[in-house]
Amino acid sequence: MNNIDRFSHMENDYSKYRPNYSKEAIEYIISKYNLNSNSIIADVGAGTGKLCLPFVEKGITVYGIEPNYDMFHKCLENLGSYSNFKGVNCSAEAIDLTNNLVDLVTVGQAFHWFDAILFKNECARILKDNSVVAIIYNNGDYDKKIIKEIHSLSSKYCPEYKGSSGGLNRNEEIFNNFFLNYEKIIFKNDYVLNKEQFIGLNFSASYAPKQNSENYTIYLNELERIFDKYSENGYITMPNNTILRIGNIR
Numbered sequence: 001m002n003n004i005d006r007f008s009h010m011e012n013d014y015s016k017y018r019p020n021y022s023k024e025a026i027e028y029i030i031s032k033y034n035l036n037s038n039s040i041i042a043d044v045g046a047g048t049g050k051l052c053l054p055f056v057e058k059g060i061t062v063y064g065i066e067p068n069y070d071m072f073h074k075c076l077e078n079l080g081s082y083s084n085f086k087g088v089n090c091s092a093e094a095i096d097l098t099n100n101l102v103d104l105v106t107v108g109q110a111f112h113w114f115d116a117i118l119f120k121n122e123c124a125r126i127l128k129d130n131s132v133v134a135i136i137y138n139n140g141d142y143d144k145k146i147i148k149e150i151h152s153l154s155s156k157y158c159p160e161y162k163g164s165s166g167g168l169n170r171n172e173e174i175f176n177n178f179f180l181n182y183e184k185i186i187f188k189n190d191y192v193l194n195k196e197q198f199i200g201l202n203f204s205a206s207y208a209p210k211q212n213s214e215n216y217t218i219y220l221n222e223l224e225r226i227f228d229k230y231s232e233n234g235y236i237t238m239p240n241n242t243i244l245r246i247g248n249i250r
Helices: 011-017 023-032 053-056 067-077 116-126 145-157 164-170 174-177 195-203 216-232
Strands: 039-043 060-065 085-088 102-108 127-140 180-187 192-193 236-238 239-248
Touching: 011 067, 023 053, 023 180, 023 239, 039 053, 053 067, 060 067, 067 085, 085 145, 102 116, 116 127, 116 174, 116 239, 127 145, 127 164, 127 174, 145 216, 145 236, 164 195, 174 180, 192 195, 195 216, 195 236
Parallel strands: 039 060, 039 102, 060 085, 102 127
Antiparallel strands: 127 239, 180 239, 192 236
16 A cells, blocks of 8 residues: 555544644744745645644645545645635645745655655745745654553554654654754643544554454554543543754755
């Protein structure tokens, strides 16, 4: 299965259960780079529009770049009522936008799926001079016991699991090769979930066992056990960070 197709039929769970990004991270980007209603962002790998939305709500024009058919149409459903949102059904390696158009390229929870060299070339083409790229991830806090337990469970029952975000956030060399210079800022972004949301979040991952998989039931049962172990009054707090890397590309 290629990287584009692996998210087919996952759009509803992804839209419903995936967490939002830190509001402080969004405000930091807008403030530092003086983004306003005249600014244009290309959000590449937009998915269902989780990262597009907070910028669109600020009146910024956002092109949501998404190659997967199901995700793209869910993104249109979620943001189509905003006149300053434009959906573009294309890949990160061949972005269907004109040269020198955008003030900022953003990537939320998707950079590890890209061909970094081809994507960097496209960023250089569509960005205005001296504009920047922001790569943003929600990443579980691996210092916390619950995240370690989920990591162990996924390592055991999910053959495609390589760590959160494909293990990318533990490999700074990849970002050093992509950026010429950049800031790395970590924003605390814990979120509180009920059992349905907790189960849905974990099964929205691309590596999670599908219903016809032999590991599906045991993975589900183990997630329920973890929830019951750590929950209080029917809710669980997921320790999470929004990690922002932003700067000029090489």
